[in-house]
Amino acid sequence: MTGTAALATGLEVKEKVSREDWIMRGVLLAIALFLSVSILLPLYSLMSKGFQDKDGNFTGFANFSEFFATPALTYSIFNSLTITLWTSGIVLVLAFTFAYGLTRSCMPFKSLFKGIALVPILMPSLLPAISLVYFFGKQGIISSWLFGYEIYGPIGIVMGEVIYVFPHALTIMLIAMAMSDARLYEASEALGASKIKTFFTVTLPGMRYGLVSAFFVTFTLVITDFGVPKVLGGKYNVLATDVYKQVVGRQDFEMGAVVSMVLLVPAVLAFFADRIVQRKQVAMVSTKAVPYVPQPSKGFDMAMLGFCSLLGFIILSILGMAFFASFAKFWPYNLTLGLNHYQFDLMDGGSWASYFNSIELATWTAIVGTVMIFVGAYLVEKSKGFRTGRAAMQFLCIMPMAVPGLVLGLAYIFFFNHPDNPLGFLYHTMPILVICTVTHFYTVSHLTAVTALKQMDPEFESVSASLKVPFYKTFRRVTVPVCVPAILDISMYLFVNAMTTVSAVVFLYSPDTTLASVAVLNMDDAGDTAPAAAMGMMIVFTAAGVRLLHAILTRGLARRTQAWRKR
Amino acid sequence: MGDKSAYLIIENLTKKFGDFTALEDISLEVFEGEFVCFLGPSGCGKTTLLRAIAGLDIQTFGRIEQAGRDISRLPPSERDFGIVFQSYALFPNLTVDRNVAYGIENRKTPKPEINAKVAELLQLVGMPEQGDKYPAQLSGGQQQRVALARALATAPGLLLLDEPLSALDAKVRARLRREIKDLQLKLGVTTIMVTHDQEEALTMADRIVIINEGVIEQVGTPEDIYIRPASPFVADFVGTMNFLPGTAGTQGHVKLDGIELATNSSTNDVGPDEPITICIRPEDVVTRGVTKDTDNAVPAVVDALEFLGSFYRISLHTQGPARTGFRADFSINLMRDLDISEGRDVVVSFPADLIRVYGEAFTHSDETV
Ligand SMILES: Nc1ncnc2c1ncn2[C@@H]1O[C@H](COP(=O)(O)OP(=O)(O)O)[C@@H](O)[C@H]1O
Numbered sequence: 001m002t003g004t005a006a007l008a009t010g011l012e013v014k015e016k017v018s019r020e021d022w023i024m025r026g027v028l029l030a031i032a033l034f035l036s037v038s039i040l041l042p043l044y045s046l047m048s049k050g051f052q053d054k055d056g057n058f059t060g061f062a063n064f065s066e067f068f069a070t071p072a073l074t075y076s077i078f079n080s081l082t083i084t085l086w087t088s089g090i091v092l093v094l095a096f097t098f099a100y101g102l103t104r105s106c107m108p109f110k111s112l113f114k115g116i117a118l119v120p121i122l123m124p125s126l127l128p129a130i131s132l133v134y135f136f137g138k139q140g141i142i143s144s145w146l147f148g149y150e151i152y153g154p155i156g157i158v159m160g161e162v163i164y165v166f167p168h169a170l171t172i173m174l175i176a177m178a179m180s181d182a183r184l185y186e187a188s189e190a191l192g193a194s195k196i197k198t199f200f201t202v203t204l205p206g207m208r209y210g211l212v213s214a215f216f217v218t219f220t221l222v223i224t225d226f227g228v229p230k231v232l233g234g235k236y237n238v239l240a241t242d243v244y245k246q247v248v249g250r251q252d253f254e255m256g257a258v259v260s261m262v263l264l265v266p267a268v269l270a271f272f273a274d275r276i277v278q279r280k281q282v283a284m285v286s287t288k289a290v291p292y293v294p295q296p297s298k299g300f301d302m303a304m305l306g307f308c309s310l311l312g313f314i315i316l317s318i319l320g321m322a323f324f325a326s327f328a329k330f331w332p333y334n335l336t337l338g339l340n341h342y343q344f345d346l347m348d349g350g351s352w353a354s355y356f357n358s359i360e361l362a363t364w365t366a367i368v369g370t371v372m373i374f375v376g377a378y379l380v381e382k383s384k385g386f387r388t389g390r391a392a393m394q395f396l397c398i399m400p401m402a403v404p405g406l407v408l409g410l411a412y413i414f415f416f417n418h419p420d421n422p423l424g425f426l427y428h429t430m431p432i433l434v435i436c437t438v439t440h441f442y443t444v445s446h447l448t449a450v451t452a453l454k455q456m457d458p459e460f461e462s463v464s465a466s467l468k469v470p471f472y473k474t475f476r477r478v479t480v481p482v483c484v485p486a487i488l489d490i491s492m493y494l495f496v497n498a499m500t501t502v503s504a505v506v507f508l509y510s511p512d513t514t515l516a517s518v519a520v521l522n523m524d525d526a527g528d529t530a531p532a533a534a535m536g537m538m539i540v541f542t543a544a545g546v547r548l549l550h551a552i553l554t555r556g557l558a559r560r561t562q563a564w565r566k567r
Numbered sequence: 568m569g570d571k572s573a574y575l576i577i578e579n580l581t582k583k584f585g586d587f588t589a590l591e592d593i594s595l596e597v598f599e600g601e602f603v604c605f606l607g608p609s610g611c612g613k614t615t616l617l618r619a620i621a622g623l624d625i626q627t628f629g630r631i632e633q634a635g636r637d638i639s640r641l642p643p644s645e646r647d648f649g650i651v652f653q654s655y656a657l658f659p660n661l662t663v664d665r666n667v668a669y670g671i672e673n674r675k676t677p678k679p680e681i682n683a684k685v686a687e688l689l690q691l692v693g694m695p696e697q698g699d700k701y702p703a704q705l706s707g708g709q710q711q712r713v714a715l716a717r718a719l720a721t722a723p724g725l726l727l728l729d730e731p732l733s734a735l736d737a738k739v740r741a742r743l744r745r746e747i748k749d750l751q752l753k754l755g756v757t758t759i760m761v762t763h764d765q766e767e768a769l770t771m772a773d774r775i776v777i778i779n780e781g782v783i784e785q786v787g788t789p790e791d792i793y794i795r796p797a798s799p800f801v802a803d804f805v806g807t808m809n810f811l812p813g814t815a816g817t818q819g820h821v822k823l824d825g826i827e828l829a830t831n832s833s834t835n836d837v838g839p840d841e842p843i844t845i846c847i848r849p850e851d852v853v854t855r856g857v858t859k860d861t862d863n864a865v866p867a868v869v870d871a872l873e874f875l876g877s878f879y880r881i882s883l884h885t886q887g888p889a890r891t892g893f894r895a896d897f898s899i900n901l902m903r904d905l906d907i908s909e910g911r912d913v914v915v916s917f918p919a920d921l922i923r924v925y926g927e928a929f930t931h932s933d934e935t936v
């Protein structure tokens with residue numbers, strides 16, 4: 001018989017879908033449904049709002065025409081791009097040099113410097129901005145250093161953003177540098193190339209994807225950040241603060257929708273560009289690279305130590321200033337220390353309740369988010385067949401990254417507050433804050449989970465199927481235990497971000513569910529800068545505590561499981 | 568195999584990945600208790616066929632029947648097989664005992680019974696007293712034994728092995744080869760092993776299935792495959808073979824560089840003087856006691872000697888106008904007795920029953936003469 005005969009006689013074989021496959025598909029669909037409700041439909045509501053007037057009539061591009069006819073608003077686009085490009089440029093240089101020092105020099109205290117550099121991750125972006133006010137504001141201790149310029153405006157925003165995004169850019173640079181191949185350096189040295197020539201012919205080209213990726217991440221973070229310009233913007237308007245002002249200040253939801261759609265454009269573009277670059281980078285490292293081991297070189301090592309010390313000092317001063325300001329009784333007149341700024345219940349716009357609400361939100365986000373994201377990633381990676389369903393799910397998992405928090409939050413107002421929405425009961429509750437926060441930080445966690453799952457032998461599932469062990473048992477007995485480090489990473493990431501985030505939740509809290517980060521914003525707005533700093537410090541203390549707990553857990557786990565983990 | 572019944576029947580199986588056809592119209596029967604090897608170059612579709620049999624990657628067309636049951640559409644969990652992968656795929660966080668027990672623990676077996684069974688299985692694969700270790704604490708060979716014990720624990724009707732020895736070093740590989748074969752004989756479990764290593768297939772298999780580019784080239788016992796390769800591909804892939812350009816002669820004869828050679832291989836389907844390929848294995852070339860008058864005598868000149876340990880591989884060429892190059896394997900004492908060295912004239916003979924003739928001109932892939 002020939003092949004064509006087989007084709008003629010037999011129809012294509014369709015695999016029987018087993019009970020387990022149905023379970024997998026069911027759970028996958030449930031998570032996909034969650035993401036549809038938590039991002040797809042709200043975004044749709046937002047988009048349609050942009051094309052409606054106040055009474056809900058379709059008006060086409062009328063709102064957009066109005067937007068582009070309002071110079072105050074269009075000017076924000078220009079402002080946003082200006083501060084974003086400045087910040088990206090500065091951060092790339094600083095983070096590259098810092099990462100270069102950490103990986104290519106023999107300077108001492110490397111892990112200490114790395115730890116310090118990551119400190120800003122623990123702060124809401126409002127906090128470095130507040131700290132800058134204490135340095136450079138009207139009553140700041142070194143305001144004269146700005147040569148007559150004001151901290152409120154582009155200079156201040158760029159300074160604040162640089163500190164805010166520095167750890168993110170640094171992390172990407174460190175990964176890119178760790179991946180570069182020592183053999184290239186040896187070859188270059190063997191060919192007699194000078195250090196400078198090696199730098200330009202080997203180091204920089206090898207880093208190009210890392211640099212581009214860091215640029216896009218910085219770009220997105222800055223253009224969508226709302227904390228720093230909120231505190232330091234002054235009369236200098238940017239897109240992110242415009243959204244807030246249109247919605248919270250002027251209650252003009254339609255224009256808010258339009259501005260946030262304008263904000264969505266660069267975020268989405270940067271997102272796709274970054275995905276393309278990431279893919280190329282992965283292709284580049286598929287061959288096994290030999291890690292580079294730096295050789296001591298006194299002058300270079302000292303220079304790097306000097307640079308890293310300076311940056312480390314700046315970051316610590318920012319933190320230290322916020323810390324000090326939160327305890328100083330009456331800046332700048334009475335600098336004795338006390339706890340009066342921590343009596344949040346006496347302030348407008350803040351209370352201890354909001355701190356505990358934040359803890360509650362972070363805890364729920366960490367628990368619900370970790371379970372859902374890890375299970376979702378597992379099913380996307382390991383379920384069989386169901387190609388369209390899985391592709392759709394994959395798209396839904398990646399999508400949140402492209403949506404700025406402010407846009408997400410505003411979209412939630414339109415979607416959940418709509419009178420016809422049966423889910424409207426969620427509006428102004430803790431669950432909606434949890435849903436929003438889980439969604440907002442879904443993608444990074446998802447990618448962490450996927451990376452961990454991909455490192456497992458793909459045949460574990462085949463083996464357990466052959467042994468007639470249902471997949472959920474293998475998931476519980478093998479997949480989860482092996483992935484515990486990644487699971488801890490994800491839950492910590494979610495917790496810390498839920499503590500520090502402002503952008504999405506600022507539209508969604510109610511008097512019963514005020515949050516610490518929002519309290520920082522509101523107290524600062526009301527002129528209570530010191531209490532704002534104090535609340536910011538509470539967030540830092542909490543996030544640092546969680547990080548510490550995470551480190552202890554991870555280390556303890558590593559000790560307990562070292563018998564079976566590959567060294 | 569007339570006394571045994573077909574345990575596994577594969578009918579017209581085709582597997583496509585998009586537009587690419589990885590397997591085309593595969594039909595095959597495997598008998599109860601048999602040890603079958605799928606042998607072929609890397610990328611020819613061996614693993615794809617094994618995974619179709621397991622239900623891990625279901626075929627696009629075709630039927631599979633196991634023990635009289637049509638399993639074509641069934642997911643792996645509803646089929647009856649144990650599987651071992653090249654990567655071992657042992658659960659890293661479970662001890663050897665728990666790995667082996669993984670499949671039986673799920674079956675509501677009482678605990679003491681499970682433990683006894685696990686101990687017995689570990690004994691069987693030659694790893695007693697190692698049950699408390701984790702996979703990472705074992706060598707590759709030991710891990711593969713554990714994987715084998717785990718696959719056998721549920722007493723499957725069919726054992727599937729995908730290159731189980733390829734990740735191991737040569738010594739361990741040779742030992743495990745023998746042990747797996749002994750174990751299979753002892754348990755009588757029908758076994759299919761995928762390998763790209765001809766030596767492995769020749770020493771272990773009852774029957775070998777040679778696959779090339781998604782198509783079965785030949786199915787036969789190791790002797791069949793080696794002595795009577797059905798196609799130039801098989802002849803080339805298994806063992807070493809001289810491929811010599813020649814022409815067809817009278818019935819039962821071929822011509823090599825002007826010399827007429829008798830052959831038992833069929834030459835019916837080619838007309839006289841049409842080009843053909845004459846094949847002879849280097850070890851089948853005879854020279855001791857050969858004179859110009861011996862049957863199938865070929866006068867030749869020695870070009871080069873290559874010492875390969877237990878024998879020499881000699882490059883020669885015929886003395887006719889074509890100066891056709893070929894290789895011969897001569898033992899060390901033969902070399903000494905006949906004093907063979909570079910540049911010497913020798914007369915060799917290609918025994919008529921060991922010559923294979925293929926109707927097409929063929930250039931073989933590696934190792935040109
Ligand atoms: N999942 C897949 N998608 C696309 N092509 C595949 C897939 N799996 C295998 N192939 C292709 O099918 C062919 C046979 O692969 P395989 O069966 O793994 O070969 P081998 O004989 O080495 O085991 C190869 O060309 C391979 O690239």
Ligand SMILES: [Mg+2]
Nearest residue numbers: 613614730761
């Ligand atoms: Mg294979």
